Amino acid sequence: MSNFTIPVGPLNVALEEPMYFKVDVHGETVANVDIHAGHVHRGIEYLVTKRNVFQNLVLTERICSLCSNSHPQAYAMAIEQIAGLTVPPRAEYMRVIADEIKRVASHLFNVGVLAHLVGFESLFMHVMEVREMMQDVKESMFGNRMDLGAHVIGGVRFNIDDENIAYLKAQLDRIAPAVAEITHLYRTNGSILGRTRGIGVLSHADAVDCSVVGPVARASGINYDVRVKAPYAAYDRLEVPVHTLSDGDVWSRAIVRLSEVTTAVDILRQCLDNLPAGPTSCTTERPSIPVGEAIGKCEAPRGELIYYVRMTDSPRPERVKWRVPSFMNWDALRIMMKDAKIADIAIIVNSIDPCISCTER
């Protein structure tokens, strides 16, 4: 058996975004992994300090496509805290609706890509077809397939009427059985089980050491979900079960994501049933933002997303810093890939659902 160094990335069919893994292999087994970043640095953290508070809402939404709702949400929460604004109850529910719609689409995308990496193209196509129902919801309710543009400082930009509610409920009724079927497939299909069980294991102790977040943490048995531990928006009034598994392998992460999709559908139904009446924003005019600093955090599809904002007397923030979930999960890759096979590299990388545009901004 000979030793090679193989490049995975920065351009690689198995990665949707540019990241460079220098993998030393011994035969088919991984000996060492070097992770190099910096291929899509766009300077957004700098740009944010050159735009005013309201323009930044649009800019933060463009940091990442799959968590494009979580970024403006955490940002708006931080600004609202500085300005002392109270978001009206209806807007809080609407924020949850936008959040969970994105979560369904994001998780299904990741689980679908897993099937693609395993070489199971039919399952990939099927999962993407189911995900397309949620894409239809986004497009018809928000006018966009990826960026919802749901948030304003102090509330939400959109409103939904009875027609929207009926449509969303009908779509949820179509998605729920399809997701149940997909979950069953991932639990029983030999191809999926054979390639994902016991692969890329992250033990509970390692998970704690690496401070991983989101589905990666929950699949390693860490019961942590911002929606439950530090409820924001309307999550304190909703029933949000946290799904944890103890194996910490690629399969557990996929199953946690699929369970969260099912839960997200439930949460959406709860929201639609209990949607309070009232305004969707606390002010009709743009509020003035005083001097101050605050932290906003929310549960993005990939895990805990934290925003820190500091305002001085300028309309532009002096500093905005965000800590994205993928950043926390990167280091765990080294542990997961220890002694992995070449064939499993892409599957393991995908299992942390890496968001490189978030991490590098």
Added chain:
Amino acid sequence: MLESLYTPFAALLFPGGLFALALGLTLKGFDRRLAARLQARVGPPLAQPIYDLVKLARKRTMVPDVACEPVFLGAPLIGAVSMALAAALVPIPGFYTPDPVLGDLLVLLYLLTVPAIVLMIAGSASGSPFGAIGFSREMAMMLAYEGPLVLVVAAVAMRTGMGMGGLISFSLTDIVAYQQSHGAFLFDPVMWPALLAFLAFYPANLGIVPFDIPEAETEVLEGPLLEYSGPALGLFKIMSALKAVVVLGLGVALFYPIAPEGAAGLLVQIAKLVLLMLIGVTVVRVSCGRMRIDQAFRFFLKWPLALSVISLAFVALV
């Protein structure tokens, strides 16, 4: 039957060479189309494999600096030529019987290993680490599926040989003639284990899911083919299309060579190949995911090998 087609014609035009290429590309077209339909896609036009070849023919072949150029460029040529020759060895029941001068089943078995060897050589000559990994995977796969294949062929040859009063017959002409007079092996329970083992050999030899491990796109980026482009890549595509015709035709000859005489025999053969491609290849590849190399190796040592040994024992004892 056309008894005396002379050899160069058989290898270059019909049934090897051009005819087999056209047939192979059409089979690939059917395969892609049905796979697309099974995945709720529209799929490419039937002639897409031909368009691809035309496109590749018009491009330039890039040779990596670190590659060994003569081997790098020679490998695909050897592969394509060997398969064109192999196609001339496969009988079309009722229409074409290969000239014994060309060779028998044993020669065909040897020729069938050429594509795998050529891919291994190509992978290591390209100088890419992915090619090297493809090399080792291809070798492992070959070791895994060659054994069962030889045993299956031996079982068929023995069944024929013993039926004809001898011990073993490696002449495809005999195998076809025996089945035409005594009934196809497809309906012979003694041969069913061999048939199953042979069906497992298809995806492995044709390099499709679940055994497309040496060329796995998401793992080793097409492995040995990674550095190839233009006409050289086109030659590999030609090789793969011809190989489909050869191995599918071999399956028909070994297990169901019942066909009418004359031109109808040719049409029946084409219909059988298309059917076999769709059932034995397309449906398999859309209904499962890829195995890891160790899993595939273990699979072949477990099931097809056991089945082929059982079949050989049946044939010897019954």
